[in-house]
Amino acid sequence: MTAPSEPPQASSTDGKPGIIEQAKDWIDYRMPIFTFMEHELNEYPTPKNLNYWWNFGSLAGIVLVILIVTGIVLAMNYTPHVDHAFDSVERIMRDVNYGWLIRYVHMNGASMFFLVVYIHIFRGLYFGSFKPPRELLWWLGIVILLLMMMTAFMGYVLPWGQMSFWGATVITNLFSAIPWIGDAIVTWLWGGFAVDNPTLQRFYSLHYLLPFVIVGVIFLHLWALHVHGSNNPLGIDRESAKDSIPFHPYYTIKDLFGLGVFLIFFMGIVFFAPNALGEPENYLPANPLQTPAEIVPEWYLLPYYAILRSVPDIAIPFTGIVLMKAKLAGVIAMFGSILILFALPWLDFSPVRSARFRPITKQLFWVFVVVCIVLGKVGANPPNLAVFSGIEGFKYIHLGQIATTYYFAYFLVLMPLLAKFEPTRPLPQSISEPVLRDRDESGE
Amino acid sequence: MTTINPACRALTLALGALVLGIAFAAATSASEAPKPKAQDWSFQGLFGTFDRAAQQRGFQVYKEVCSGCHSLNQVAYRNLAALGYNEDQIKAIAATVEMQGGPNDEGEMFIRKGKPFDKFKNPFPNENAARAANNGAYPPDLSVITKAKPHGSDYLYALLTNYKEKPPESYWVDNDGKPIPPAKRKWPEGMFYNAAFTGGAIAMVPPLAAEAVAYQDGTKATVAQMAKDVTTFLAWAAEPELEERKSMGRKVILFLLALTALMYALKRKIWADLH
Numbered sequence: 020m021t022a023p024s025e026p027p028q029a030s031s032t033d034g035k036p037g038i039i040e041q042a043k044d045w046i047d048y049r050m051p052i053f054t055f056m057e058h059e060l061n062e063y064p065t066p067k068n069l070n071y072w073w074n075f076g077s078l079a080g081i082v083l084v085i086l087i088v089t090g091i092v093l094a095m096n097y098t099p100h101v102d103h104a105f106d107s108v109e110r111i112m113r114d115v116n117y118g119w120l121i122r123y124v125h126m127n128g129a130s131m132f133f134l135v136v137y138i139h140i141f142r143g144l145y146f147g148s149f150k151p152p153r154e155l156l157w158w159l160g161i162v163i164l165l166l167m168m169m170t171a172f173m174g175y176v177l178p179w180g181q182m183s184f185w186g187a188t189v190i191t192n193l194f195s196a197i198p199w200i201g202d203a204i205v206t207w208l209w210g211g212f213a214v215d216n217p218t219l220q221r222f223y224s225l226h227y228l229l230p231f232v233i234v235g236v237i238f239l240h241l242w243a244l245h246v247h248g249s250n251n252p253l254g255i256d257r258e259s260a261k262d263s264i265p266f267h268p269y270y271t272i273k274d275l276f277g278l279g280v281f282l283i284f285f286m287g288i289v290f291f292a293p294n295a296l297g298e299p300e301n302y303l304p305a306n307p308l309q310t311p312a313e314i315v316p317e318w319y320l321l322p323y324y325a326i327l328r329s330v331p332d333i334a335i336p337f338t339g340i341v342l343m344k345a346k347l348a349g350v351i352a353m354f355g356s357i358l359i360l361f362a363l364p365w366l367d368f369s370p371v372r373s374a375r376f377r378p379i380t381k382q383l384f385w386v387f388v389v390v391c392i393v394l395g396k397v398g399a400n401p402p403n404l405a406v407f408s409g410i411e412g413f414k415y416i417h418l419g420q421i422a423t424t425y426y427f428a429y430f431l432v433l434m435p436l437l438a439k440f441e442p443t444r445p446l447p448q449s450i451s452e453p454v455l456r457d458r459d460e461s462g463e
Numbered sequence: 464m465t466t467i468n469p470a471c472r473a474l475t476l477a478l479g480a481l482v483l484g485i486a487f488a489a490a491t492s493a494s495e496a497p498k499p500k501a502q503d504w505s506f507q508g509l510f511g512t513f514d515r516a517a518q519q520r521g522f523q524v525y526k527e528v529c530s531g532c533h534s535l536n537q538v539a540y541r542n543l544a545a546l547g548y549n550e551d552q553i554k555a556i557a558a559t560v561e562m563q564g565g566p567n568d569e570g571e572m573f574i575r576k577g578k579p580f581d582k583f584k585n586p587f588p589n590e591n592a593a594r595a596a597n598n599g600a601y602p603p604d605l606s607v608i609t610k611a612k613p614h615g616s617d618y619l620y621a622l623l624t625n626y627k628e629k630p631p632e633s634y635w636v637d638n639d640g641k642p643i644p645p646a647k648r649k650w651p652e653g654m655f656y657n658a659a660f661t662g663g664a665i666a667m668v669p670p671l672a673a674e675a676v677a678y679q680d681g682t683k684a685t686v687a688q689m690a691k692d693v694t695t696f697l698a699w700a701a702e703p704e705l706e707e708r709k710s711m712g713r714k715v716i717l718f719l720l721a722l723t724a725l726m727y728a729l730k731r732k733i734w735a736d737l738h
């Protein structure tokens with residue numbers, strides 16, 4: 020941020036500047052906020068070859084804004100008390116003007132937020148956006164993911180339906196797996212000896228707070244981004260001015276088009292299938308005396324839930340000595356499945372960023388995507404249910420164990436091996452080059 | 464390297480997102496009980512609206528049958544305007560129940576007639592009273608019942624039409640799938656067999672019998688007819704915003720389609736000088 024070198028009076032060319040121009044210059048001279056915005060949003064040089072997978076970052080930002088705006092309106096009408104929460108949400112749906120719209124946008128907006136961010140993360144994985152010099156940018160992204168998960172989990176508790184209550188009970192109980200101090204931690208989290216009114220009230224307070232913490236981390240995320248700029252589908256650095264175009268108007272219009280496509284999808288769900296992504300059971304008021312047949316989280320948390328339930332007791336073979344109980348091991352695996360993302364810059368140390376030039380990485384990446392979806396399916400089903408109705412012996416727990424093994428092996432084994440041994444295809448000289456080279460080849 | 468048409472790519476992207484969404488929606492519902500048979504509902508689809516006559520008949524069934532045991536806590540008498548009743552009719556409907564009022568100036572509680580702003584009267588003063596009257600089972604509030612069950616409307620219809628005299632032979636198997644000999648079969652006291660209910664044994668007395676209500680519009684009150692009508696009424700109670708939601712949704716989607724097409728054209732134009 021550098022202050023403009025000339026005093027404000029000199030910035031106008033045709034006689035007297037307009038009052039708005041004058042005000043702008045006055046402010047900019049003292050705090051160059053307009054210069055900053057011009058630099059970061061308008062001129063900001065961007066690789067010319069970004070594809071549509073690069074739309075999902077700005078989409079995530081827009082969804083967050085939508086969530087915050089609808090959330091603030093919901094908060095004006097919501098009552099965080101175990102006796103009133105469920106009814107207050109129904110009152111929003113029935114008696115508040117367009118309350119049903121606001122709630123359905125908020126509720127499905129949370130799903131959209133995760134959908135968009137997951138695609139954004141897979142994009143980073145495929146094109147190697149976590150590699151130098153973007154490690155910090157990647158880590159900040161994972162921090163955002165963790166904050167999102169906490170926010171969404173606590174938000175889901177607020178309507179105080181059956182899944183709200185039992186989801187909160189199951190997830191908070193995970194902390195009891197921590198040796199010695201686990202139970203004390205759980206009591207501390209609950210603010211009592213069960214999930215009850217104090218729990219609901221603190222979750223509400225945190226649910227209001229955390230989105231703004233996310234905004235703060237996003238600011239850092241963008242700051243880090245703007246130092247070296249976006250990665251690109253070729254994964255090579257920009258060499259000359261020819262490789263870049265200004266963000267505005269090229270990517271503003273491309274992002275707007277992407278936003279339109281996304282909104283059609285999002286609004287289609289909000290208006291025509293608003294409850295399709297949710298668990299029906301959450302429309303039954305919370306009842307601490309009646310456990311639902313199946314306690315399942317929302318779809319975006321299912322893969323982690325599957326990993327949690329896939330891990331057995333860790334024992335020394337043939338001795339029966341249990342080193343670690345399945346519950347603690349499962350909790351460690353579940354948190355590990357996200358924390359492992361922090362280590363990616365070291366696990367995949369290949370200098371080639373983009374999977375386009377890494378034939379084996381490319382295949383294994385798509386296997387990984389499928390494995391994540393399979394984990395989601397596993398998380399939605401009882402562990403002891405047979406996967407295929409013909410084959411009784413093969414249960415969801417087995418499928419979950421296979422998928423969990425691949426999940427970790429992909430990062431811990433395959434990535435380092437590939438980084439060392441995979442033969443990569445030759446990289447183009449510059450971003451502008453492949454276009455030219457393609458022409459040469461086709462001319463032969 | 465072949466360059467794919469951006470429109471093509473955007474479409475693939477949108478489709479991919481859609482498929483992913485559907486896959487996940489399917490994943491979350493995979494664990495539920497057998498799917499009830501799908502019925503034709505007036506309120507399904509992009510253009511669905513509630514069949515007013517069915518709603519009114521359904522309200523009659525709720526009022527004369529279900530309301531003996533089930534509350535409808537989220538719905539107020541004034542909401543019945545959506546069914547086509549006028550103000551006087553609603554006042555009259557509300558006045559048929561007695562509510563506790565007060566305290567008055569002397570500090571005493573009193574009994575008054577229901578008013579349009581009252582919520583539907585609860586048949587029991589509390590849950591314990593409801594259980595005591597129903598063989599220990601609790602008749603749930605029906606305000607959002609079609610949203611609270613998978614395939615809500617189809618399920619409700621199936622539940623009301625699937626009472627059977629006694630369970631079929633295939634019901635009598637133990638956990639390992641072996642048949643239980645007739646001597647060892649024990650039917651739980653005070654329960655009824657319903658093929659649509661998880662587990663088969665339900666505490667709700669079969670609520671509907673032919674001609675249980677006398678429809679004013681001359682419709683024949685078969686069990687299937689009443690089940691269909693009361694389901695339409697309860698689907699409205701659960702989603703009173705449905706008609707407004709769908710009609711607004713159609714406009715919003717049309718607007719977004721136009722806007723997105725415009726954005727696409729602009730994008731082509733702005734990027735044209737680059738290639």
Ligand code: HEM
Nearest residue numbers: 086087090091093094097126129170171174175177178230
């Ligand atoms: C990261 C952003 C956010 C996410 C992911 C998120 C997620 C959620 C979720 C999943 C629910 C449960 C919806 C349901 O099933 O009914 C919820 C409810 C709620 N949220 Fe948020 N939220 C976010 C931001 C906010 C903000 C900023 C506020 C307040 C200023 C807020 C206020 C509320 C309220 C009052 C409810 C309860 C009403 C209801 O359940 O519909 N949210 N949120």
